[in-house]
Amino acid sequence: MEKQLIVDGINETLSEEFELGIDKLTPDAHLFDDLGLDSLDAVDMLVHIEDKTGVKMDVEQFQKVKTLGDVYDLVAEVSSQSKLN
């Protein structure tokens, strides 16, 4: 999946499910500090992103992400690896 499609898909999901303004969804936005999300939201974000992109991420890997840019990168990386496999 192209990176831009991933970014757009994630942003659309976060905007719909977590009531976040699109203008706030920048790569350097910190999930907890800037977007006001917490650990429960992070768990639900995994489910929503999997539903939207079809990319299944490892929970331990996802726990390391801090910013929205980290989320984009992780989804893109897992997506490309699953294509290779």
Added chain:
Amino acid sequence: MQKVCITGMGLVSSLGNMPEELFSELDKGSCNFKFFEEWESYNGLETFVAAPAKEFDDSSLPRNVRRSMSRMSTMAYDATKSALKDAALSVGRNSEENDLFKPNHHRTLVIMGSTSGSPIFLEKYFKKMIENGGPKGQLSTSFFKVMNHSVAANVALALGYSGPLISPSSACSTSSQAVIMGAELIKAGLYDVVIAGGADELHYTSVSVFDVVKASSKNYNKEPLKIPGPFDANRDGLVVSEGAGIVVLESESHVKERGGKVYAEFMGGAYFCDGIHMSQPQAEQMSTTIEMALEKSGVSASQVDYVNAHATGTKVGDLQEALAIKKAFPGQDIPVSSLKGHLGHSLAACGSTELIAMVEMMKNKRMIATRNISSVTDEFSGINILKENVNAEIEYAVSNNFAFGGMNTSFVIKNLM
């Protein structure tokens, strides 16, 4: 022993979300029963009538609070917020409402519940579980909407309340049990303030429960406003509604010390399971419950001016309750009415909602008659089933609420306005 005062009231109901509005609509004989055409597609369902709640405002709730709330939790929060405002109390940890009194949260109790977690989200939760063959796709917040104490926990979270909290659940007697238990704990000296009540949301599965046991109205689906009221000779069953009713109970010494207003004294109440039949009401046990409530209240039957019946409009239930009232108030021809013909049956919310309506009747010196009642059979002789609203002083009033499982409750309040 501490006296218990009713100092705040809040509700969401099918006839309004303020006590004054509720009374005004009851006085006019209003009713919000509606035909739900989409329910005709549910296999086996024969009842297509219900009473949805009036619109209420949950816009002030932040997303991270709302995410775990079902409709019944938001209704309960709205009613609780109104009841606390009415009592001029604030129980939030970080509340900045300086005009409101902040009680000691170690001596404050929140006690409220519902019939189940949330029928709306229970259906979604298990539908997804079955479709996916397991928990795949479940959100972390899904369970928090359906757990049995969801209403109580969500109201505490939304208020920012840290303190004792109990979540009773006994279907249609949930909120009357909550209020009675809360009052008993104040009388015992354990708490100064108790925020008590219940909530339930409308869903076809709740209606199905009564449909299956042939207790819901089916003959007036296309003409819901013509459904005969409770006690009427042609009654054909109950109408499910939704809402939340929350009252603030306070020890007399506490409310006096802070200079708060008082509506009524909660004299006492009783809960008494019949242990005889899961669904068939038992007049003998109901009457024992009323007599126990009077005894615990120190009030004689002859002092009581009015009885607010649970009567939902079923053939058996209404008659058994009437026989129970006749036995508990012998030779008194006591005025009796049920509000289910106006409000519908709001299940876990009905006891506390009817308590609020009774206080409004006391305040307005007016007894509200049962709606849509034209003829009553001889079986009901010996009690005065009100067919028209009556101007009357009410000093003492009794309220009954009963639930599946033989869960009988009664309580007594005294007008202090």
